[in-house]
Amino acid sequence: MTIQTTTIGYARMGKRRELKKALESFWSGTTSADALFAMRQDLETQAWQAQLDAGIDHIAVGDQTLYDHVLDWTVRLGLIPRRFHGLGGLDRYFAMARGRDALPALEMTKWFDTNYHYLVPELEDNMQPLGNFGEFLAMVQRSQAILGDRAVPVVLSPVTLLALSRHNGDLMAWLNQLLPLYVDLLTQLKALGVKEVQLHEPILVTSQAADLKAAVQGTYHQLASAGLPIQLVTYFDDLGVNYGWVTQLPVAGLSLDFTRGRNLDLLTTQGFPPGKILGAGIVDGRNVWQIHPSVALKTLEKLQAIAPHLRVQPSASLQFVPHDATLETQLPEPLRHVLSFAEQKLAEVTFLARTLAGDETTTQQRAIEQQWQTFKQFNPPNVAVQSAIQKLTATDFQRSLPYALRLEKQIKLPPLPTTTIGSFPQTKDVRQLRVKYKKGEISQADYQAAIDVHIADCIKLQEDIGLDVLVHGEFERTDMVEYFGQQLNGFAFTVHGWVQSYGSRCVRPPIIYGDVAWLQPMTVREFQVAQSLTTKPVKGMLTGPVTMINWSFTRTDIPRRDQAMQIALALREEVASLEAAGATMVQVDEPALREGLPLKVERWQAYLNWAVDAFRLATSAVKPETQVHTHMCYSEFGDIIEHIERLDADVLSIENSRSNNETLFEITEAGYRYQVGNGVYDVHSPVVPSVEEMVQQLRTGIDHLPIAQTWINPDCGLKTRRWEEVVPALKNMVAATQALREEIQNAAD
Numbered sequence: 001m002t003i004q005t006t007t008i009g010y011a012r013m014g015k016r017r018e019l020k021k022a023l024e025s026f027w028s029g030t031t032s033a034d035a036l037f038a039m040r041q042d043l044e045t046q047a048w049q050a051q052l053d054a055g056i057d058h059i060a061v062g063d064q065t066l067y068d069h070v071l072d073w074t075v076r077l078g079l080i081p082r083r084f085h086g087l088g089g090l091d092r093y094f095a096m097a098r099g100r101d102a103l104p105a106l107e108m109t110k111w112f113d114t115n116y117h118y119l120v121p122e123l124e125d126n127m128q129p130l131g132n133f134g135e136f137l138a139m140v141q142r143s144q145a146i147l148g149d150r151a152v153p154v155v156l157s158p159v160t161l162l163a164l165s166r167h168n169g170d171l172m173a174w175l176n177q178l179l180p181l182y183v184d185l186l187t188q189l190k191a192l193g194v195k196e197v198q199l200h201e202p203i204l205v206t207s208q209a210a211d212l213k214a215a216v217q218g219t220y221h222q223l224a225s226a227g228l229p230i231q232l233v234t235y236f237d238d239l240g241v242n243y244g245w246v247t248q249l250p251v252a253g254l255s256l257d258f259t260r261g262r263n264l265d266l267l268t269t270q271g272f273p274p275g276k277i278l279g280a281g282i283v284d285g286r287n288v289w290q291i292h293p294s295v296a297l298k299t300l301e302k303l304q305a306i307a308p309h310l311r312v313q314p315s316a317s318l319q320f321v322p323h324d325a326t327l328e329t330q331l332p333e334p335l336r337h338v339l340s341f342a343e344q345k346l347a348e349v350t351f352l353a354r355t356l357a358g359d360e361t362t363t364q365q366r367a368i369e370q371q372w373q374t375f376k377q378f379n380p381p382n383v384a385v386q387s388a389i390q391k392l393t394a395t396d397f398q399r400s401l402p403y404a405l406r407l408e409k410q411i412k413l414p415p416l417p418t419t420t421i422g423s424f425p426q427t428k429d430v431r432q433l434r435v436k437y438k439k440g441e442i443s444q445a446d447y448q449a450a451i452d453v454h455i456a457d458c459i460k461l462q463e464d465i466g467l468d469v470l471v472h473g474e475f476e477r478t479d480m481v482e483y484f485g486q487q488l489n490g491f492a493f494t495v496h497g498w499v500q501s502y503g504s505r506c507v508r509p510p511i512i513y514g515d516v517a518w519l520q521p522m523t524v525r526e527f528q529v530a531q532s533l534t535t536k537p538v539k540g541m542l543t544g545p546v547t548m549i550n551w552s553f554t555r556t557d558i559p560r561r562d563q564a565m566q567i568a569l570a571l572r573e574e575v576a577s578l579e580a581a582g583a584t585m586v587q588v589d590e591p592a593l594r595e596g597l598p599l600k601v602e603r604w605q606a607y608l609n610w611a612v613d614a615f616r617l618a619t620s621a622v623k624p625e626t627q628v629h630t631h632m633c634y635s636e637f638g639d640i641i642e643h644i645e646r647l648d649a650d651v652l653s654i655e656n657s658r659s660n661n662e663t664l665f666e667i668t669e670a671g672y673r674y675q676v677g678n679g680v681y682d683v684h685s686p687v688v689p690s691v692e693e694m695v696q697q698l699r700t701g702i703d704h705l706p707i708a709q710t711w712i713n714p715d716c717g718l719k720t721r722r723w724e725e726v727v728p729a730l731k732n733m734v735a736a737t738q739a740l741r742e743e744i745q746n747a748a749d
């Protein structure tokens with residue numbers, strides 16, 4: 001029996017977000033492309049060295065990226081849409097990622113059920129794929145100089161790439177064009193002395209997998225011709241009904257996730273091919289909790305009896321967790337000692353492998369279990385919260401009047417009312433203000449007074465531009481989840497716990513460690529300041545319970561449903577406080593509702609039942625006169641539209657600009673009866689769309705959605721943009737709306 005260790009990806013941005021800073025410095029023209037590449041290579045080397053120092057036997061290389069790994073493979077395969085053909089190098093790469101002038105960026109959406117965003121490849125008719133693997137091969141050679149035979153290149157499978165792409169043609173036809181390029185790549189890797197390669201195939205854990213059986217089988221039979229051993233890597237869920245035929249593919253080994261789904265049951269009941277390597281994803285790569293050694297080892301012992309050629313590994317790439325938990329010295333010791341970030345997970349992988357191989361680790365096992373016991377004593381249950389959850393009844397989830405009747409009572413606005421999603425630019429001055437307050441360099445009164453100046457400026461700007469419904473700008477908020485979690489019981493926050501969301505955008509997911517409870521109003525003061533400065537309505541702005549769950553590191557001792565309901569109860573108190581303070585509109589954002597969908601359709605209903613119920617619990621106690629808004633971005637809605645309707649939100653604002661109106665079409669074709677905010681321009685691109693471009697977007701919108709149902713807004717918050725981009729874009733949006741209003745009025749006359 002052989003027990004080895006492997007990784008399938010590592011944390012990307014650097015312990016101090018070095019890649020983020022390098023990217024933004026390059027985009028601003030402060031540093032050169034050479035400096036950017038040097039920083040990326042330095043971070044790659046640090047990642048390799050960390051895994052080597054931990055004693056990992058097979059180290060994934062090629063998982064690091066300047067922006068997005070799917071974009072990397074899109075470019076390497078020459079899948080460049082025509083509009084970018086006039087550019088080259090980094091100019092083209094970043095134009096595809098972020099847009100440029102009149103060149104819209106690729107659509108961006110969520111990577112399976114994670115909070116990472118990937119760029120969707122666009123495959124056009126007559127596109128001729130062309131392999132360009134020079135930089136990838138050079139990276140492999142750099143890794144070999146440090147890691148030797150431990151270096152295992154990571155390649156995104158052509159099947160998963162195509163399944164995630166936007167194309168009109170037959171997938172098999174595209175696959176036939178790509179496979180020769182992949183065979184050539186594997187042949188070149190073999191010539192470099194590479195001993196094996198990882199083919200990442202996460203599409204196999206989704207409901208699409210059965211329909212892709214012929215494509216997958218044909219792919220791996222052709223790739224096997226290169227003569228390079230392949231480790232087929234899956235993650236995020238189990239193989240389900242596809243387990244039998246997937247295990248028979250001509251690959252050297254198969255990596256499975258044993259932290260989610262039922263892969264253990266599949267292995268136990270159906271066995272595993274003798275002679276193949278089993279990559280056992282037993283260390284959770286998507287959460288931050290330390291292992292329970294007895295539980296993990298019990299699973300590994302079962303696996304070892306079935307698949308003796310075992311490799312212990314994380315369940316997924318470690319890009320989804322921060323770098324190092326030991327840096328979080330501000331956290332209470334009982335909590336910090338049961339946290340495990342990327343570096344700690346490497347140690348857990350090697351610890352489990354050593355124990356399974358027969359090393360004496362009893363003392364270490366006892367120490368870990370004692371840490372868990374200490375944490376349990378530190379974190380007793382909140383009896384009041386648990387009791388409140390048990391006492392919920394059906395009426396707690398129901399508005400007092402149906403939509404049609406309450407609509408008559410709500411505030412009257414011009415046709416095509418304009419608004420924004422919530423946040424405005426977070427400038428260096430705003431960030432420094434928060435830092436000074438956090439360090440105690442300024443008083444709370446001085447801090448709030450400075451924030452109020454930003455709010456006043458933001459309100460005046462919106463009034464001058466001519467927006468109909470205003471927001472306060474969220475200058476006091478670092479992050480739409482963190483801000484609320486910091487004011488609720490049961491959440492903990494890191495200082496260095498950054499993970500990549502997309503490109504240079506990093507987030508610090510909160511850690512839900514205990515029962516969640518509301519303490520006091522969290523948003524009322526800023527709302528009151530903003531509303532006092534204008535006669536126009538100002539929206540109260542909250543983040544919904546499902547998004548807070550999906551964008552946090554959650555507990556593992558109680559179901560996610562229970563955690564969502566606890567947060568919903570807390571938000572219910574906050575909504576009531578806003579309403580009591582005079583808010584006539586409250587927006588409860590749920591951008592992450594769809595990303596929490598299980599990867600298998602048959603499990604959707606159970607998730608959507610509690611997810612929708614959590615939103616309704618948070619919002620249903622308001623008066624009929626109070627208009628409830630919600631925002632969702634980077635999601636396809638067509639197949640869950642009935643559940644979005646069941647949210648019973650008066651206004652739903654959507655991302656629509658990058659999807660070529662497909663999101664809007666899905667909503668309208670389903671007969672959605674509530675109001676819809678049409679996201680008319682892409683806030684994740686620095687490009688300022690013209691009035692004419694937005695008029696065309698608006699015309700398309702009202703051709704499919706009744707004017708009475710239509711709102712106008714950007715497709716997401718404006719936090720990451722600069723004022724010099726935001727102001728002209730909003731002016732153009734209002735001008736485009738006014739042009740449409742005049743057309744409508746003239747037609748009526």
